Amino acid sequence: MNPAHTAAALLTGLGLMLHAGYSQAHETGETPHETADHCALVKASVEDAGFSDTVSVTCENGQAFLSSSSYPDHELMTGIVGSNEQVPIPAADYSAPIPLTATPGTEPKTRDSALAVAVNGVPIFDYTGGGEMSEDDLYHHQTQHDTLLTEQLDGCGGHSGRGDDYHYHVTPTCMIDAMKNAGDDAILGWAFDGFPLFGDNNPDGTPISGEELDVCNGLTDETYGYRYHTSKEAPYIIQCLMGEVADFDSLPRIAPLRPAAGSSPMEPGRPPAGGVDDMVFAQNDSGTRSLDYSYKGVAYYIRYTPTETPNCYDMETKTVTNNGVVKSGEYCR
Template structure:
């Protein structure tokens, strides 16, 4: 007869081995999702004891800002960003939401809920916030993203341009990861079948045989991950992109969508790093132009915006 203490030790060792294997498998799955999509040249994946950390500059190699009418008068500026994805996901007791990213796409671009920053509360999860819907208010570009209040590019809806770039594009491809460790897929099940109406829960997810749970994008609101269903320790301390700050200490004006929307918004970038966002509003031309300054991580910016009543403002801004 096997000594019962020896049996406990054997079973405990097996449990530890299985947990370690699952931990390693999850790390490999996250790294593979980035590599298989073809983004491992711009996104690094490093696994620690608790997380797979996806590091990028949040600046995608696809069209940006085209199609926006409800501009917040912010522009996309590269930002060093490290997104921690849990390696041992655990279902939570209640959905979690925050006024910042809930996960990250496989190209390193942060993923937010469908509302603009700070406009989704716990009580809002069960009700569509049409007046804060970034699609319905014209705040998103044709790729499902825009520049937020930190002048950082991120997605609020299905990242269509990124998906078109993915080398493994298809229903079985993971398009991103939520901070709670669960994967994000497109509008179909991984086997290519349609998702039945009503199958997705309040966070836009459903059970998954491989990972335990998975999120999806959807044609209708909430379009993408609306909240997190897994446990996340220190949820409020998850990373945020550092905002641009004026070198002279002046404040940065946070734009708001001009009433009625703008026309002809176009974002351009030259090989030397010169960037410009131009648009018109009520017959007047406005712009935000910026380029790297002599100070690393800083930009020389000149603007003429609706927010500043057409006044030309210049300065150096840094993260």
């Protein structure tokens, strides 16, 4: 049997079993019990996409944990204009919790950090860039804070935040291009309420009109109970969570780098007025990664090289934020 057909059958079968749990819960008013089947579904979504070498999935205490460095194997940062002068650096044991029981909620919830994780281990944020979203802002498009419209994103749909953490704000196009099972029926990620994320179309390939999606960019689903979607129009991706989250305030964040002994604290980058030009991110044979760009005709950069201490880096920067003064030091996750 074709392995792809086997995987598709597994996902369909598990999904139908999950739906049976949702239906029973809605009839009885009880919360559907967690099963090993939801764990297998999350594992299959990562494995079938081809990311099991860099993303591990473990299930315990009612949750599936997607663990990774949050650092994807595709082009990063190239072409960004609205830079915040931050650079993508691997996280230290990032672990995203996905409930094994996904339960519909009553009110949408949002936060100034990740709402979901992609199957390649990269966090997914809403479309705004600096925590501007609140429950009161969900029902109108904040064009001034739209990371896509303000050219803050690379061609893959992501950028680095204040924690020097790479994450997506819109459709993760480069990840999708790399997926072994790319297609309308492929799960792209998991929200922190346990519901899956799909692409622009329904899993059966039929188109979705903007009117069908709710405020969080999702809709009800016969298989999973509910599902999120990406979209070409704002809000582009998961904007809020429609399901229950047991401990919403404790959802994970990637902490900023801290200075090692003898190094000065690192000031967060500030967006240069009018944006930068010619941004490119590259890695050389020695392991040094460099973000290079120009501003008003002057060259700037942020470079780092791993040290012998795990999760620590020697950094050298020349940024607009620091008025072009070259600074260096060792910083750690």
